[in-house]
Amino acid sequence: MGVIFDSSEIISLERKTPMLQFKQERFHSRIVLPTGVPADRPIEIRTHPITGRTCRITYSRGEEREPGTEALPAPPPFAADRDQCPFCRARIAACTPQLPPELCPQGRMTRGASTLFPNLFPYGRYSAVSLFDDGHFVEIGTAALQSYTDGFLNCRDYLLRVLSHDPAAVFMAITQNHLPSAGGSLLHPHLQVQADRTPANSQRFLQGRAAEYRRQSGARLFSEYLQYERQSGQRSIGATGSWQWLAAFAPEGFFEIWGILPGVTSLREAPDDHWQALAQGVLNTQKFYRSLGRNGYNLGLLLLEDGSDDLELRVVLTVRSNYAPWVRSDFTGFEVMLGDMATFSAPELTAEKARPFWQR
Numbered sequence: 001m002g003v004i005f006d007s008s009e010i011i012s013l014e015r016k017t018p019m020l021q022f023k024q025e026r027f028h029s030r031i032v033l034p035t036g037v038p039a040d041r042p043i044e045i046r047t048h049p050i051t052g053r054t055c056r057i058t059y060s061r062g063e064e065r066e067p068g069t070e071a072l073p074a075p076p077p078f079a080a081d082r083d084q085c086p087f088c089r090a091r092i093a094a095c096t097p098q099l100p101p102e103l104c105p106q107g108r109m110t111r112g113a114s115t116l117f118p119n120l121f122p123y124g125r126y127s128a129v130s131l132f133d134d135g136h137f138v139e140i141g142t143a144a145l146q147s148y149t150d151g152f153l154n155c156r157d158y159l160l161r162v163l164s165h166d167p168a169a170v171f172m173a174i175t176q177n178h179l180p181s182a183g184g185s186l187l188h189p190h191l192q193v194q195a196d197r198t199p200a201n202s203q204r205f206l207q208g209r210a211a212e213y214r215r216q217s218g219a220r221l222f223s224e225y226l227q228y229e230r231q232s233g234q235r236s237i238g239a240t241g242s243w244q245w246l247a248a249f250a251p252e253g254f255f256e257i258w259g260i261l262p263g264v265t266s267l268r269e270a271p272d273d274h275w276q277a278l279a280q281g282v283l284n285t286q287k288f289y290r291s292l293g294r295n296g297y298n299l300g301l302l303l304l305e306d307g308s309d310d311l312e313l314r315v316v317l318t319v320r321s322n323y324a325p326w327v328r329s330d331f332t333g334f335e336v337m338l339g340d341m342a343t344f345s346a347p348e349l350t351a352e353k354a355r356p357f358w359q360r
Ligand SMILES: [Zn+2]
Pocket: 082, 085, 086, 087, 088, 089, 135, 136, 137, 188
């Protein structure tokens, strides 16, 4: 089967703000179908306004129903098996490690129903796990707002303790791998919390990009991004408190959604109600993902506590392959080897489908 790229069909839809570029390029790939009929398959390449990385939207794949997403998968057969779970309350004391006394004399931190303790297998200088509550298997989109709020607040309190103990550990992150298909090693829902003196790649990139942007334009990167998106309106989803939610213009994961907290660049500037509003947006996103028949996702909130004051708080959520038997991975040779995310539907459609979950 021949594949012909017709460069004459390229439509460039470049839009510019003073500094950020939202670049879209659309073209077709011609194939001859098994029936002998020629067909032009639409493809779009978008350039990420923050990173400059490209991603692809292969619209024709969106027409095929992805196996395993016809309905929300049933819970795994061992979903009720709490006996071996170190994160269930009855076993926490015996099975989870404790923070050193210089960080927390009590060993573990509690906030409402949430418990926080160090990761048994740390990824950096400060690496902890924050449980939401005693719910062992919590289906996506069914968690209580208070439990997510407590889980986030416990992370915030831990990171503030780390900062007073080690002011050089300024590269921080809160992440979530919901279900093993997203990288979660235990079913019991939890957040990971990280702080280190050495930045991860994304933190190093964002630190430089946000500083350079502010130096050149006088404005903060994510506020400007948001301003463009507000004018466009195509990918805006809604607000929870001061958090603004939108579908990512150039996704790096399926159904990628961002929450931006404009004007807030530090943990110290985010009082409790900001964390509750964050939790509400995360739960709205989960309910949206559930409506798509998806049960796994990743979440990431990166923080720079280096005093630079350039990088505003932004949380990113993406769906992952379902945690169910024989579901294929969502990352293929295209993502792993070529480095371009290849997703199947337009971010504008993601926003349209997600909006009802912010209006309830
Ligand atoms: Zn458990």
